[in-house]
Amino acid sequence: MPQMKKTREGFGRALVELGRDNPDIVVLVGDLTDSTMVSFFAKEFPDRFIEMGVAEQNMMTAAAGLSLVGKIPFLATYGAFATCRCADQIRVTVCYSDLNVKIGGAHGGISVGPDGATHQALEEIAMMRVLPNMKVIVPCDFEETRKATLAAASIWGPVYIRFGREDVPCITDANTPFEIGKGNILRQGDDVAIVACGVMVHEALQAAETLAQKDVEARVIDLHTIKPIDRHLLIQAADDCGAVVTAEEHQIHGGLGGAVAEVLVRNRPVPMEFVAVDDRFGQSGNTVELMSVFGLTADHIVSAVNKVMARKTAKVY
Amino acid sequence: MERHLSVDRQSMLAAETTTMTRTNPYRLAIDQLTIKSLELRRDIITMLVEAKSGHTGGPMGFADIASALFFHEMVYDPKSPKWPGRDMWFFSMGHMTPIHYSALAEAGYFPLKDLMKFRKLDGHLQGHPSCLDTPGVEVSSGSLGQGLSIAFGAAYGSRMDGHPRRVYALLSDGEHEEGSTWEAAMAAGHYRMDNLCAIVDYNNIQIDGHVEDIMGLAPLGDKYRAFRWNVIEIDGHDITAIIGALEQARHCKGRPTVILARTVMGFPVSFMFDNFEWHGKPPKPEEGDRALAELGTSYAEWSARLLEN
Numbered sequence: 001m002p003q004m005k006k007t008r009e010g011f012g013r014a015l016v017e018l019g020r021d022n023p024d025i026v027v028l029v030g031d032l033t034d035s036t037m038v039s040f041f042a043k044e045f046p047d048r049f050i051e052m053g054v055a056e057q058n059m060m061t062a063a064a065g066l067s068l069v070g071k072i073p074f075l076a077t078y079g080a081f082a083t084c085r086c087a088d089q090i091r092v093t094v095c096y097s098d099l100n101v102k103i104g105g106a107h108g109g110i111s112v113g114p115d116g117a118t119h120q121a122l123e124e125i126a127m128m129r130v131l132p133n134m135k136v137i138v139p140c141d142f143e144e145t146r147k148a149t150l151a152a153a154s155i156w157g158p159v160y161i162r163f164g165r166e167d168v169p170c171i172t173d174a175n176t177p178f179e180i181g182k183g184n185i186l187r188q189g190d191d192v193a194i195v196a197c198g199v200m201v202h203e204a205l206q207a208a209e210t211l212a213q214k215d216v217e218a219r220v221i222d223l224h225t226i227k228p229i230d231r232h233l234l235i236q237a238a239d240d241c242g243a244v245v246t247a248e249e250h251q252i253h254g255g256l257g258g259a260v261a262e263v264l265v266r267n268r269p270v271p272m273e274f275v276a277v278d279d280r281f282g283q284s285g286n287t288v289e290l291m292s293v294f295g296l297t298a299d300h301i302v303s304a305v306n307k308v309m310a311r312k313t314a315k316v317y
Numbered sequence: 318m319e320r321h322l323s324v325d326r327q328s329m330l331a332a333e334t335t336t337m338t339r340t341n342p343y344r345l346a347i348d349q350l351t352i353k354s355l356e357l358r359r360d361i362i363t364m365l366v367e368a369k370s371g372h373t374g375g376p377m378g379f380a381d382i383a384s385a386l387f388f389h390e391m392v393y394d395p396k397s398p399k400w401p402g403r404d405m406w407f408f409s410m411g412h413m414t415p416i417h418y419s420a421l422a423e424a425g426y427f428p429l430k431d432l433m434k435f436r437k438l439d440g441h442l443q444g445h446p447s448c449l450d451t452p453g454v455e456v457s458s459g460s461l462g463q464g465l466s467i468a469f470g471a472a473y474g475s476r477m478d479g480h481p482r483r484v485y486a487l488l489s490d491g492e493h494e495e496g497s498t499w500e501a502a503m504a505a506g507h508y509r510m511d512n513l514c515a516i517v518d519y520n521n522i523q524i525d526g527h528v529e530d531i532m533g534l535a536p537l538g539d540k541y542r543a544f545r546w547n548v549i550e551i552d553g554h555d556i557t558a559i560i561g562a563l564e565q566a567r568h569c570k571g572r573p574t575v576i577l578a579r580t581v582m583g584f585p586v587s588f589m590f591d592n593f594e595w596h597g598k599p600p601k602p603e604e605g606d607r608a609l610a611e612l613g614t615s616y617a618e619w620s621a622r623l624l625e626n
């Protein structure tokens with residue numbers, strides 16, 4: 001059993017590292033200091049930490065103002081509020097002006113659990129990736145979230161990083177490469193490609209183990225950056241495998257699956273299946289139950305692979 | 318067009334800001350400011366006649382305040398729009414581009430002839446301001462209710478650096494119906510942003526009618542005072558009063574200042590005066606002629622002046 005850690009802690013720790021390196025790093029929070037884990041930064045750099053209260057729209061645009069005077073603002077709140085609540089601020093002020101605002105969306109996905117639908121962000125990948133200039137990153141574990149946060153500070157422009165609430169298995173380590181816009185192949189295989197992000201990367205690896213027992217070799221791709229998307233890696237995977245399954249903790253419309261499909265239909269159309277939330281809101285429950293009820297487990301990925309393999313064999317696109 | 322590049326922090330800090338004098342590049346006296354207001358109004362009518370679309374009434378009413386800000390009060394260098402020592406201003410009401418662009422052109426950010434390409438595909442002056450297209454525009458806007466937040470953030474960051482900059486949030490009365498304006502007002506009061514000055518174009522007009530009829534805003538001064546602001550109420554066409562208020566705001570410590578400037582939409586053109594129908598339409602050529610005649614010039618004369626400079 002791999003070590004378990006929270007992705008949000010990767011965000012919180014990385015902010016402290018950034019703060020030590022760069023005096024321009026500023027952190028804003030909307031009355032969620034502990035749960036977004038910006039508390040580490042707040043403690044070490046109280047002068048560069050701004051409590052904005054429960055006022056996300058003001059927090060977003062204030063971050064824009066801070067970036068205009070040379071700061072690198074990271075703001076943190078729940079992903080559902082960071083994006084939907086401030087959609088217009090992000091569109092007009094942050095993205096249209098191409099400002100250096102970094103948005104940390106905590107409590108992404110159904111795995112948030114008992115708080116229920118309002119707190120389970122399932123739409124933000126779609127919401128954010130449609131905006132010109134925005135980059136969207138959904139890391140899979142503690143280490144990758146840490147690296148994504150560091151990387152976000154090193155490039156110009158708006159970035160949305162999604163992380164989750166629960167402990168999740170550590171898949172990557174300090175030596176795993178991380179570059180914004182470059183997916184990682186975590187397992188080689190030529191029968192089918194499973195493209196996943198966030199916690200679904202671990203499920204994809206487990207699904208691949210199950211499939212291997214039936215002589216189906218799955219390539220598992222950790223597509224942590226959804227925008228800009230790694231076209232080359234995806235086209236290569238479609239070429240080599242001839243079938244693709246995507247897996248994400250997000251609505252089925254407009255998320256990772258949609259982004260991958262947009263690349264493949266124009267370049268290498270192959271049979272595709274989507275493992276995602278089927279156009280419905282979440283609900284309360286514990287994480288394990290919810291992942292199962294909402295169709296987001298390794299078993300669901302295996303079923304999707306079986307379906308896509310049948311279409312591949314029958315040449316049904 | 319130059320895109321935003323990461324501001325060089327070293328140059329942000331003290332060295333440069335203290336060695337270059339922080340003063341308005343024109344520092345015009347009252348009588349000259351009055352002439353500048355008139356010129357700005359002539360620019361507005363002329364560019365709108367040429368553009369055949371755009372907002373007339375609000376920009377006309379704001380010309381005296383813009384004159385005082387750009388030609389007396391604010392610190393900037395039109396030849397170096399990103400000069401780190403500058404003050405910052407944010408037109409939260411993006412539809413005020415006719416006065417914003419005229420002021421920028423008259424101040425020397427770009428040639429006056431560019432005003433004749435307002436809202437055109439081959440110009441760099443978008444209908445609502447785009448900072449990636451137009452020098453002197455700090456941030457894109459056009460969706461109301463965001464400017465005070467941006468100004469708050471810029472003021473906060475400037476204060477963190479001990480930068481002497483003043484930040485101006487230029488707001489409309491209509492956008493006080495947006496909740497986000499009040500989120501920002503609350504934060505600025507709470508954090509005692511005395512380097513922040515908001516100016517409200519209090520013309521009591523919005524698209525559908527008079528503000529008091531659409532969504533009662535009074536008593537606006539009491540609202541700001543309750544949010545812990547210093548409030549100054551003036552006649553927004555009295556240049557002496559405007560200059561005085563800006564000066565007073567600069568000296569107020571421990572609180573942000575809001576200047577509630579009573580203005581008249583369309584001022585001083587007779588047929589636009591306090592008429593909300595002039596919020597969002599341009600003058601037709603014959604209306605432009607009448608307006609320019611009231612302003613002591615003609616379309617032929619003033620468009621030639623713009624095109625030659």
Ligand SMILES: Cc1ncc(C[n+]2csc(CCOP(=O)(O)OP(=O)(O)O)c2C)c(N)n1
Binds near residue numbers: 460462
């Ligand atoms: C968020 C948002 N909602 C609606 C509009 C459309 N709109 C443009 S100006 C305006 C209100 C006009 O009132 P005011 O801002 O006081 O401008 P004035 O008429 O005085 O120039 C509206 C509703 C907008 N630009 N942004």
Ligand SMILES: [Mg+2]
Binds near residue numbers: 521522
């Ligand atoms: Mg108004």
